[in-house]
Amino acid sequence: MTENDLLYTLALQNVARIGDTTAKKLINHCGSAEAVMKEKRHNLLKIDGIGTLTLNDLFERNHLEAAEQELKFIKEEGIKAHYFTSEKYPEKLKHCIDSPILLFEAGTINLNKKHIISIVGARKITTSGIAFCERLVEELALYDPVIVSGFAYGTDITAQKAAIKNKLQNIGCLAHGLNQIYPKVHKKYMADVENNGGFYTDFWSTAVFDRNNFLKRNRLIAGISEATIVIESAEKGGSLVTADIANSYNRDVFAVPGRTTDSQSVGCNNLIKYQKAHLLSTPLDVPYLLNWQLEDNEKPAIQKQLFVELDDNEKIVYQFLEGHDKELLDVIALKCNMPTYKLAGILLTMELKGVVRPLPGKLFEII
Structure with a gap:
């Protein structure tokens, strides 16, 4: 250009x-x-x-x-300006009808052949929400995903700090120009983000900071990623808007369920109830449902191990598979009386422990 x-x-x-x-x-x-x-x-x-x-x-x-x-x-x-048809413009964002004609970047972003997920949620995130978000990023680190969020209070900065900690590339999508940062208290994280990722915005340096900017910013968060994960949300909130946008782009949405009495779980529970999101009970649900594959040199060594410790659910699955040559995921779920989403995480954990292996066609067998 x-x-x-x-x-x-x-x-x-x-x-x-x-x-x-x-x-x-x-x-x-x-x-x-x-x-x-x-x-x-x-x-x-x-x-x-x-x-x-x-x-x-x-x-x-x-x-x-x-x-x-x-x-x-x-x-x-030294800001990079990406035209909506250029090679450096995020590929997934190109397919969004309302994506910006110009996208401004600060940092060292590289989206080539990367898994990209957005993590959003409540600004007043709970202690359990923080713990799940940190665990999510840590367990997904094996797949080297790019973590996208809005660099705001609560869930956003929790996800981006976890990405920094796990040395994952991460992107902050901003609701203002690149001549400022909001909130100002997060300025201390900017260098770490820019050294392994960076910031995107379609706002000019002259843009007036306004609450409506966040809604426009949310389309970047949803559009850049293959999936959006909502950690926590009240009945109404910006993260639900992001989830709706992601759905409109035909992207996957995940939501972490919570107790019906918890105000910060109402939004997530509703997303699941109205079938607008996959229920996310364990971090390993994400790579399973998105069909992420590890390269051979990234896979942990899997071999028959003696004295592997299995929890109660893993023991149920193992005992069932002992009596079968190989079996379909749905059949295992039915016979073991487990929801498929829960079984998927259990099987992946067992695979990493070296006791089962997946086969084409959603089949599994004991090693």
Whole structure:
């Protein structure tokens, strides 16, 4: 993307009545943002869905003037600007109809051939929520996923601190420009994030900080990832909005269940109840349901072990499989009287302990 292309794309992005979806329609028709802004009004009005109100101030000079100032900021601060068709633009985000035409990056983000998950939840996260979130990131570290969140209070920063601790690349999606950080108290984590990941935003440095920005930010969190995980949520909250957006993008959503009497579990319980999310009872449900595979050199050595300690549920599964050559996951769940989601985690744990192995077709056998 040339500097001239970036200038005109910034100018188009600055037009208040033209959102990302409309901007893409105009660019796809005209060939570039510059072509859009130099096209005759009557030609643009021939495009389906484009009306006079949309083009009301498209040709005003102030858009290029504002773009010149933002371009200066981008160059001085070393910010990377990714065009929505470029190779560096997150692949999964490209498939979202309302993804930004420009995405700004600070840091060292590399999404090439990576598993990417978003972790969101309550800002007033409970002690048990923190413990589950930390355990989730720690147990998924074997698969080297990228952890995405909003860098906000509570669940977000818990997930990102856990990613830092486990040396996982992590991304903070921001609801403001890259000239500031919110909340300010999280500034101390910025260097660690940027050294192994970084920050994404589609807001300019001149953007006025507003609560509505968080809703726009949430589409980045949901769109970048293959799955969104909700740790905790009250009956209403931003994390539920993110889950709804992820569902609209046909992405997987996971929710951690809680007691019906816990206010911070109502949102997650409702997601599960209304079949908007997979029930997440153990971290290992994630790689199983997303069908993540370890490379041969990453797999723990699996061999027949003597005196392996099994818990009560693992013993039930083991005893059943002892009497069978190999068996289907659903059959094991039925015969052992266990929900499939719970059995999946048990079998993966047993695989890591070296007592069972998976076979094609969701079959399992004792080693």
